[in-house]
Amino acid sequence: MQGDPLVCTVLPTYNERDNIVPLIRGILEHAAGRHMVLVVDDDSPDGTSQVVEELAAQYNQDGRLRVVLERRTDEKGLTSAIQRGIDLALERYGADIVTWMDCDLSMPPQDVARLVQAIVQGGADVAVGSRWIPGGADVAHGVMARTLSWLINHFAILMLGNQVHDYTSGFIAARSQVLRAIRLQGDYGEYCIDLLARAVQAGFQVVEVPYICVPRTAGASKTGANLWDYLVKGRKYVATVWRLRRIANRHKIANRHKNV
Secondary structure (H helix, E strand, C coil), X not given: CCCCCCEEEEEEECCCHHHHHHHHHHHHHCCCCCEEEEEEECCCCCCHHHHHHHHXXXXXXXXXXXXXXXXXXXXXXXXXXXXXXXXXXXXXXXXXXXXXXXXCCCCCHHHHHHHHHHHHCCCCCEEEEECCCCCCEECCCCHHHHHHHHHHHHHHHHHHCCCCCCCCCCCEEEEHHHHHHCCCCCCCCHHHHHHHHHHHHCCCCEEEEECEECCCCCCCCCCCCCHHHHHHHHHHHHHHHHHHHHHHHXXXXXHHHHCC
């Protein structure tokens, strides 16, 4: 990657008024090079977008865009919000690397720079913040959530390969080439399984960077609140893994026939 790459961190928000300012400040304060934050807010009733606009007025005074708000009133949902942010980052702002994360401060903002470093200095195409490799941990969630995450990820490793250990991470940095080739699909966490598996299958270099997932400090969690929620999400994750495994098997069979 030549020159000083432009990094854009996409933050999909819904009712994160109390978290968004320290999150954005933390990302920009630890950025090593050109870095902008793009908040995609799903018309939060708590006034998240107004807070972002006020912060943007402070950061953008020198004529350089560092904080940008995209307010959605026509669509809602995590995956589509991230994809909207990716499209804007690439097409409107010319980002070379796009990152994204949860907006509840469970993913430390200073760790964004470590993901970017794995790409800029380490040569990776995709960097994944991982709770399930040495140095990583999940202290944010209870036993039920951690157990489900562990089971789903080990099932994904068994079916899709051990190039990734945290397939449901949601804490990602990727080169523009990857995100132009692969669009996000799926709901909530399964979009991440899909993205990482397809990136590996396409031959992109995916590396993991350990991080510690910490408890949310303000606002209401959007993750499962009870066993039923976790089981519903788990079923979707398993279905996504099976679909990707079938696709991989078809590719293997097709390649085998080509070589005959």
